[in-house]
Amino acid sequence: MDRRLAALLTEKFGERLLTPVRQRYDESEIRVALANATDTLRTLHDDPALRFEMLIDLCGVDTGEEMQVVYHLSSSTSGDWLRVIVPGLDRTAPRIASATFMWPGAEWMEREAYDMFGIIFEGNRDLRRIYMPDDYRSFPLRKDFYLADDASRSPAAGVRNMERAGTPADATAATVLRKSPGV
Amino acid sequence: MTQQMRPSLDDPRVAIPADSTWYEPAPIPQTERQAEFLTLREGEMFVNMGPQHPSTHGVLRVIIKVNGEKVVDLDPVLGYLHRGVEKLCENADYHQAICYTDPLEYVASLFCEAAPVAAFEKLMDVDVPRRAQYIRVLTMELNRIASHTLFQGWMALDLGGITPILWAFIERDEIVDMLAALTGQKLLYNYYRIGGVNGDLNHEFMSRLGTWMSRAAAQIDSNLALINENEIFVRRTRGLGVLDAKTALKMGVTGPNLRASGVPYDLRRDRPYLVYPELEFDVPTRDEGDSLARYLVRMDEIKQSIRIIDQVLHEMPDGPVMAKLPRLLRPRPGRAFGAVEGPRGVYGTYAISDGTDQPFRMRIHDPSFVHLQLVGPLTKGNLIADTMAVMASLDPVMGGVDK
Numbered sequence: 001m002d003r004r005l006a007a008l009l010t011e012k013f014g015e016r017l018l019t020p021v022r023q024r025y026d027e028s029e030i031r032v033a034l035a036n037a038t039d040t041l042r043t044l045h046d047d048p049a050l051r052f053e054m055l056i057d058l059c060g061v062d063t064g065e066e067m068q069v070v071y072h073l074s075s076s077t078s079g080d081w082l083r084v085i086v087p088g089l090d091r092t093a094p095r096i097a098s099a100t101f102m103w104p105g106a107e108w109m110e111r112e113a114y115d116m117f118g119i120i121f122e123g124n125r126d127l128r129r130i131y132m133p134d135d136y137r138s139f140p141l142r143k144d145f146y147l148a149d150d151a152s153r154s155p156a157a158g159v160r161n162m163e164r165a166g167t168p169a170d171a172t173a174a175t176v177l178r179k180s181p182g183v
Numbered sequence: 184m185t186q187q188m189r190p191s192l193d194d195p196r197v198a199i200p201a202d203s204t205w206y207e208p209a210p211i212p213q214t215e216r217q218a219e220f221l222t223l224r225e226g227e228m229f230v231n232m233g234p235q236h237p238s239t240h241g242v243l244r245v246i247i248k249v250n251g252e253k254v255v256d257l258d259p260v261l262g263y264l265h266r267g268v269e270k271l272c273e274n275a276d277y278h279q280a281i282c283y284t285d286p287l288e289y290v291a292s293l294f295c296e297a298a299p300v301a302a303f304e305k306l307m308d309v310d311v312p313r314r315a316q317y318i319r320v321l322t323m324e325l326n327r328i329a330s331h332t333l334f335q336g337w338m339a340l341d342l343g344g345i346t347p348i349l350w351a352f353i354e355r356d357e358i359v360d361m362l363a364a365l366t367g368q369k370l371l372y373n374y375y376r377i378g379g380v381n382g383d384l385n386h387e388f389m390s391r392l393g394t395w396m397s398r399a400a401a402q403i404d405s406n407l408a409l410i411n412e413n414e415i416f417v418r419r420t421r422g423l424g425v426l427d428a429k430t431a432l433k434m435g436v437t438g439p440n441l442r443a444s445g446v447p448y449d450l451r452r453d454r455p456y457l458v459y460p461e462l463e464f465d466v467p468t469r470d471e472g473d474s475l476a477r478y479l480v481r482m483d484e485i486k487q488s489i490r491i492i493d494q495v496l497h498e499m500p501d502g503p504v505m506a507k508l509p510r511l512l513r514p515r516p517g518r519a520f521g522a523v524e525g526p527r528g529v530y531g532t533y534a535i536s537d538g539t540d541q542p543f544r545m546r547i548h549d550p551s552f553v554h555l556q557l558v559g560p561l562t563k564g565n566l567i568a569d570t571m572a573v574m575a576s577l578d579p580v581m582g583g584v585d586k
Contacts, residue, residue: 024517027519054448056435056437057520057533057548061535061546062544070533072531074454081454103434104434105436105556108553109553126214126216134210140270141269
């Protein structure tokens with residue numbers, strides 16, 4: 001655990017952090033608002049004291065109430081990995097700026113997040129489905145997407161009207177989402 | 184009975200519309216990049232490679248835009264092996280999730296297990312017994328050697344040499360049989376558990392390992408002599424698909440592909456896990472960044488792996504191989520990222536717990552997925568046949584790419 005990094009991050013970003021820097025094992029975690037996401041990533045990448053130049057991973061998360069985009073960065077100056085969480089994306093129309101301006105390698109990871117969650121990355125030149133077929137309408141990793149085994153519990157409700165395959169006649173209860181607002 | 188002759192495609196008088204190279208209606212471009220790709224200029228045409236092509240190392244389709252024999256652009260089409268592992272893991276408990284990750288990279292499946300196990304152990308604050316840590320290092324390094332020797336054979340096969348893959352499989356079979364004696368499985372081991380490993384080392388494994396170690400170095404050297412100085416092999420790979428360090432970092436490349444570009448980044452040393460800090464090994468790098476360098480870095484890594492195995496066997500302590508844990512695991516809510524340095528790069532698992540016995544979200548990061556993006560940029564302007572050489576040197580495995 002790199003205590004120096006926590007102090008440095010607090011000093012650099014100050015009130016831009018939504019929560020204090022969290023550290024556990026060899027990971028540090030910060031949360032920034034959607035509006036500050038691009039600036040934060042740029043600072044993390046360019047600042048000579050931070051130099052988080054490697055994007056290890058980019059993924060989407062659906063908490064059941066909101067969407068999040070999570071970046072894992074690695075630096076040549078710190079032993080810790082940094083997790084940047086951008087919470088608060090609207091579940092009905094999640095949008096965020098693309099990270100491809102800095103890491104062109106994020107292109108496919110953003111395509112994957114779009115394919116699985118429907119998150120629109122503005123500025124990604126090639127944002128289309130990557131695993132699922134082009135005419136597929138749902139976003140499988142969303143929490144309201146049920147596996148075939150669970151379909152009996154689902155009133156077949158997708159997120160958008162286009163995805164609605166038709167509500168079965170015997171559907172009574174509303175979809176019960178597994179929500180985790182705490183994480 | 185008269186049969187109407189169909190016009191021959193070789194007949195110069197027959198005008199073939201540009202979109203006739205599609206056997207289905209040409210796709211409607213959805214993005215800027217796809218529109219650019221689908222626009223054919225004078226003299227260009229599309230060639231379809233795959234999905235079932237021996238050089239794609241799995242089920243991958245690549246649409247190649249060619250001008251004569253030169254590749255202008257290409258567009259990989261993924262998803263043929265997509266099983267939705269992440270979704271399945273969200274609906275399984277923590278133990279079940281581990282065996283779902285096994286078939287991701289079927290040539291190095293221990294690494295695919297090691298990443299989620301590392302993440303879960305962080306979530307649950309489990310201390311792995313030292314003997315189990317040593318066993319993990321031992322089996323992972325064996326698996327790395329198996330994967331790299333297979334890479335060597337594949338790469339030579341993609342360049343037209345049949346013999347090396349037969350030799351490679353001799354070595355790989357030895358290791359796979361050895362691991363089968365230990366784990367009960369030849370390919371998908373499902374050996375690591377949260378808090379340790381499933382079963383201590385047994386006599387058959389140790390005797391096979393001892394026999395193999397006594398001749399491994401010599402055997403691998405003779406395998407290398409088979410193609411390292413082969414003129415055709417070297418001339419077809421040297422200077423091909425050059426990836427410089429800056430681009431590699433921007434593209435998120437990790438593992439041997441990054442080290443072949445001169446960046447000495449290895450998780451085993453730079454972000455140590457298990458007992459790697461106590462072991463002595465070098466991180467081989469090359470500066471050229473071409474296909475040959477990517478090949479040679481992997482071959483150097485085999486030697487380092489043998490060195491690590493040798494130390495592990497000398498220093499392995501006695502003791503339990505499993506931590507004491509309850510049957511039903513309910514970690515506190517939290518997030519953890521577990522990562523290991525695999526034969527292809529960083530295997531990562533990002534697990535979120537919401538306090539139940541199932542992961543709330545389990546993200547699997549596979550290095551092959553990132554590396555496959557590079558095939559396009561690296562092959563532009565080369566010959567079609569060199570696409571396979573570049574792709575083989577990046578060593579993607581489609582099971583991991585498609586998840």
